[in-house]
Amino acid sequence: MDHSGRSPMSLFMLPDDPSLLSYGIYDPKLVLLSLLVAIFSSWMGLQIAGQARQRNSQRPIFLLTGSLALGAGVWAMHFVGMLAFNLCTRVGYDPMITVGSSLPSIAASFVALNLIARERLGRTGLLAGGVLVGAGIGAMHYAGMAGMRMSLDLRYDPATFALSIVVAVVLATLALWVRFGLNRLRSMSESRRLLLAAVVMGCAIAGMHYTGMAAARFVGTIDPNAPASSDTTTLALGISLITVLFTVVVLAANGLLRYRRLYADLSRSEAWMRALLTTTVDGVITVDRDGTILEFNASAEKIFGWRRAEIVGGNVRLLMPEEERNKKVGLLGYLRDSGAHAAPNNAEVDALRRDGSRVPIRFAVGHAVLGKQELFVCFVTDITERREMVQALRASEQQFRSLIGTIPGISYRSRIEGEHPMVFISEAVERVAGYPARDFTGVPPGSPPRRCFGALIHAADRVRVSEAIEAALREDRPWLVEYRLLHADGSTRWLWENGTGVRDDHGKLVWLDGVILDISERRKMEEALRNAKEHAEQAAAARATFVANMSHEIRTPMNSILGFTDVLLDGELAPDQRRHLDTVRNAGRSLLRLLNEILDTAKLEKGAVELEINDFNLLSLIDELSSTLAANARAKGLQVDIHYDPALPTNLRGDELRIRQVLTNLLDNAIKFTASGSVTLRAEPRGDQLHFSVQDTGIGIAPERLNAIFDPFTQADASMTRRFGGTGLGTTISKQLVELMGG
Known part of the structure; x- marks a missing residue:
């Protein structure tokens, strides 16, 4: 019966008389066939979705072909399921509507595969996908049933119809969830997870169909004389076979695309590998289990001196020294045991060049099995420079350690x-x-x-x-x-x-x-020096105090002796008495002069001498000295010469007394130690200082004794004390006074 002109609401209007409803029965074989078609189509669709996940560049092609295969399978399951329902009357199908009903199935399959091809799916995406897939399969089912042509009138029970839509959405959501939920079962292999997901998805698709069929109501009376439907089993088998063939063709096409992709990847990988082996600085040698060399790259040629054409086909022993060939471990042992023990990775050995010389290398071995052939890839690095560098570093380190140690x-x-x-x-x-x-x-x-x-x-x-x-x-x-x-x-x-x-x-x-x-020893020495200095300063202070006290105590009675001696000499004396008193007076004066010098030295060492700075006339000072000392010089037949620089100012400011004392000591010594000739005094300016020099024609001083004459109680020669007398303190006092005045 044609229902094209009927309103949509009339599809849900059921007769009040239940006797007007007709019921059919299912063919179990065709029901099972429809279920197998759904499972097979789901398995194929999931396979293609997995390929789409791995190949982003070809993802649209895989999804489109997969949705065609899965959509056709779902439609075939639906059509076989309808053929499995026998109403005991002739049933036909509108070609346009029946074929057109596959479009919602294909669209739903596209949505489902697009979701399954993702790495993960959230809750919102899962629910939205379930609604779209369930609605698509439901639309396919009811559109296909609308294409039925028969004497009965097709109606739907509203409650069961609504339930079928809900069941379609729930089962579609379940099918999508199972695919992602099974990924958590890491203990199950990928193929088993895929098969289990296909079974669940196929059962869900079949469940949607048969729930929708349960909502159908057929109104009318079946004419017993009406001709029955043709052989539905043959038609169902034919449709199933065509669907399987179509799915296989789609899978084969995808397989061909994948093969082309793999072949392109393999060619690219091989080209990259050849370029890598050609340009790498490491030698790469491929050998079989017997040690026969199968591949020998350019870097290996440079390391070992063999040409590839000469060495390929030879044994790897050609590259080993004699002691390496007989080792149970190492490369040959690894080859003999076929990788039974650990590969000698990063091992450093000496290899043999073609000319017989040795080269230090580091090598690693990789093991691969191609079919029944075992291959071993050896990566060789020339470590000659590195070893020389290490030796140089060790020598440098040893030198550094030796330097640090010294x-x-x-x-x-x-x-x-x-x-x-x-x-x-x-x-x-x-x-x-x-x-x-x-x-x-x-x-x-x-x-x-x-x-x-x-x-x-x-x-x-x-x-x-x-x-x-x-x-x-x-x-x-x-x-x-x-x-x-x-x-x-x-x-x-x-x-x-x-x-x-x-x-x-x-x-x-x-x-x-x-x-x-x-610096512990230096600290001890410094401490000892400080102690010695303190002791010396204390001793010097004690000596100066002693000398000053003794000089004072001795000078008082000495002045008395000299005074009474002068009184006696002024009286009437016999010649012998006068000679004796002159001797006493001269000895007393000499002793008094010695005491004065000792006292001056003690004061200078103690720092007790203070300069009296006054204005004085230098020319008058020199004239007085010349007049005073000239008598002694004339008595010895000496000439005293005075050279006074006219550039000198007449009036100067300083300690006249100390200048007079220094010049008197120097001139007196010059006259004392000069037997004949002259004594010369020079006064001249030098910068901002006054410079005096005393020169004589006397006995002179040896060069090595020049510094000694300024030491206390020291003279240039020990014999001078006996010949000329003196204490040796005059020059010492003169030096100390000159230094005190800044000279």
Whole structure:
């Protein structure tokens, strides 16, 4: 019956008389066939969705072909399911409507596969997908049933119809959820998860169909004489076969696309691999289990000196020294055992060149099985330069360690944080602190040190040292600091440290480098010198005090002796008496002069002499000296010459008395030690100073004795004391007075 002109609402109008309803029965074989078609189509669709997930560039093609295959399968399941329902009357199908009913199925399949091809699906996406897929399959089902042509009138039970739509959405959502939910079952293989998902999806599709069929109501009376439907089983099998063939064709087309893609990837990978093997600096050698060389790249030619055409087909033993060929381990042992033990990766051995020379190499071996053939890929690196570099570094390190060991002190490098933990410290620290170097750096490297060098600094010096280092780092300058260190044996050592901060290219402080010297002996010597100096100063002070007291005590009676001697000489005396008294007077005067000189020396050493600065006439001073000393000179037949520079000012300011004393000592000595000739005094300006010089033609002084004449009680020659007399204090006093006046 044609229902094209009927209103949509009339489809849900059921007769009041139940006897007007006709009922059909299902063919179990065709029902099972429809279920198998749904499961098969679902399995194919899921396969294609998996390919679409892996191939982003060909994703639209895979989704389109997959939706065609799955949509056709769902439609075929629906059509076979309708053929399985026998109404005992002839049933036909409108070609346009029946074929057109596949479009919603294809659209629903496209939505389903597009969702399944994603890596993950959220709850909102899952519900939206379930609604779209369920609605699409429901539309396909009811559109297909609308194409039925028969003597009965097709109606739908409203409640069951609504239930079928809900069931379609729920089952579609379940089918989508199962596909993603099964991914959590890591213990199940991918193929089993795929098959289980296909079974669930196929059952869901079949469940949608048969729930929709349950909503159908057929109104009318079946004519017993009406011809029955043709062989539906054959038609169902034909449609199923066509659907399977179509699905297989789609799968084959996708497989062909995938094969082309894989072939292109393989060709690209092979080209990339060949380029890699050609340009890599490492030698790559491929051998089989027997050690036969199958591949030999250009870098291997450079390392071993063999041409590829010469070595391919030969045995890998050609590249090994004799001792390497007989080892149970190594490359040959690995080949003999077919990889039974660990591959010799990153092993360093000596290999053999074509000319018989040896080359140090590092090699690693990879194992691959291609069919029944075992292949071993050896990656070889020439480490000649690296080994030479290592040897040079070791020699440099040994030289550095030797240099550090000969430095008379501790060399160190420390970090800047915290208490400046040591990165390196020389072994000399054990002599200074009593602890080995490893206690301060940590062994093995990276482990925390057992001791901190800063903790050994004396508590009284610790803050001062820290402040000195911090100030030097702030001002970007080296630091010099002395402090005490507590030795392991409980003693205290004095140390001298010179350090500096090391900065990187950006000016950031990264290290502290320095040298530490043990100055304990120097400190002891300085302490001894200070004590000796104090003792000497005390002794000198005591001597000066003693000399001053003795000079004072002796001069008083000596002046009395000289005074009474002069009184006696003024009276009437016999010649012998006068001669004896002259001797006493001369001896007394000599002794008094000695006492005066000793007293002056004591005062000068004690710093008790103060200059009396006054204005004086230099020319008058020199004239008086010349007149006073000329008598002694004339008595010895000497000439006294005075050279006074006219450029000198007449009036000067200074201590006239001390200048007179110095010049008197010098001129008196010159006259005393000169037997004949002359004595010359020169006065001239030199810059802002007055310069005097006394020159004579006397006995002279040996060059090596020039410095000694200014020492107390010392003369140029010991015989002079006997010949000329004197104490040797005159020049000493003169030198001290000149230095006191700034000369």
